[in-house]
Amino acid sequence: MPVRSLRTTVGVATLTLAIGALLLTTPAYAGKPVGSDKGAETGQSGGTDETGIHSTVRIEYSGSVAPNGSSGNVTSANVNWSPPPCWYAPYLGAKDFKKEMSAKIKDAASAPGMTGTPGAAIGQTKAHYEDEFGWEDHPGYEDYNVAKDGEGMFWAGVENPNEPDVLKRNSCTELPFWVDNGEAPPPRYERAITPEILAALAYQHMELPGTEVTLAPAETTKVNLPTWAWLDKTDFHEVQATASINVPGFALSATTTAKPVSLKLEPGTPDAETYPASGVCTFDDDGSIGEPYAKGKADQSPPCGIKYLRSSGDGTFDLQATITWDIAWTGTGGAGGDLPNGTFENAQAVTVQEIQAVNR
Template sequence: MSVCAVVLASATVLASSPSAWADFVPGGEGTGSETQVDGGQEGQGLSATAGAVVYDRANNGSGRSAGPVAPATNWTPPACYYAPKYTPTQLQKTLEPVWEAESTGYQWDAEQRDKYVKGHPYKDFNKEKSGRGYWWDSYVTAGREGDPGALDCTKDIFWVDTNDDPPADIPQAITPEVLAQLAYAEIRVPTTEVDLAPENATKVNLPTWAWLDGAKFKPVSVTASVPLLGVEATTTAVPVSVEIDPGTADAETYPASGVCEVENGSIGAPYAKGKADETPPCGVKYLRSSGDGSYQLKATVTWKIHWTGTGVDGEQTLPDGAFGGDQDVVVQEIQAVNR
């Protein structure tokens, strides 16, 4: 199902509710290049609006220790995108003061008037199509303002009818897939600090059990939508494994790869009395004392990322993400008793 079909269907709903979007301004009060963000807790509330996109973070990770997942490849979500920004009247109020100020030069102003007013190809800001489409312009993704990719959206403001898809030659035009990628950037997961046994200090050559709190490490998701178009996408991150880096070459990990997979909804297993002679399913054995200091054990969780969206069949995948954390581990020598 294409975006245009979704838009056509949503237009019927909007027509039956004339006040539904009476206060909705596609591009806020911006001039067409900056990102407008509105939401609680400095944009990290349950919902926030960035340009034309609304984010629902009700199922996202939270807390002071939560952070963004880093894609396992060099892929990144788009730093800019195109979406509805102006009605015909709003575009007129945006451009005419610029032309009247003559700050952009006579030639540029004349070309713009020719394009948007004099019918080459638009006439009078397309007012004859008021209520049947919007002017689309670029937005910069929140937090990516200094990214070189934020300068990739250089296309002039363009019109899209409510029964049309955006031009196919604009890869950054908002679609469910682009929304899924934007939602990826909003995913937050908890810092990875594993539970260890022994807890405060371990001994040389003693297997140390490691596990993660299953209640804390569970799937999280963010939904990004453009209410004006009736399209949305939900991006979900699911923890699948944790990689243990002991912080020293003088150590062995369990398993030998250092990667502990999720099994039966948990990573590793808590130590319990009577397991002293067992090999931990996830853990580490230090072969040398940390002396007067400690080793920096790092645990990095890999998160599988998938998304679902308006008009898209089944789950679609995005690059895996990773997020880790360091913790101190004190390793002591086993004291021998001389008789």
């Protein structure tokens, strides 16, 4: 296998920029529902490019997930954590890859301005896949590895369509590389798809239930009157979302599980007190939170609730109820671990009136 040093050829960065028009490092995503009336089930696949060839990259989402491959409603409690902006995954078999890549190399080579260094980069890319031209730890491929068709796949960079930063989304810029069936990608490809990456994607697409709490008094409360708040145990339970990829010779999956652990109440005004003082109410052993109001408890302090100290006037206060969820994952091969806690909040309008006294 011919191997040359990049010191005597164009660099990887120059080569990558020169073949950017090939579009193989960032296959376009197209989310598409695949239907189930038992929780959402969606898929994201590589779509169709200008050659008409379909990528085999497809991640399926099932369980409690947002429809159409969109982001769910979970907010990470860790501001420094985010789902992967891109990753490497199985792309095409050898014959399909040859058809697509050779056509794109031909188009790129004939494009205006492809002379000098860009032209040399295109030429080296062509040699990389046709004549086994390799460098350092990048092996070359004779005739696009067609002799091994069915024994593995070319992998390519895949962008996360839900990543807002385009630079991060397009940062998986390695040239497509070959992986034999049943083998792991070379260690140098740190962003190659893993159960942990799938778990993070399941987290990103997870849909948690709403957090509207039951209040007593229900619609209108009074100044200095404790307002009881609670969530019934039937309203909250474990939520699961699964992300999986399954192509010939390669299959991975991961399931992310969220368990509710606490409710935080924010009254919507500084002129209020919360019960407990922190405003954080924890779940009871039976899965409920707080305690339903019962007749005769009007003078008691609720285990979870609010006391407003002034009227809302002609308007209302926006009570923010935020559930915190403990999130963990399990995946193929017994892998697993913890993910950052997730939160989801909901605003409720609360009317607070002055207590009217009548003198006789």
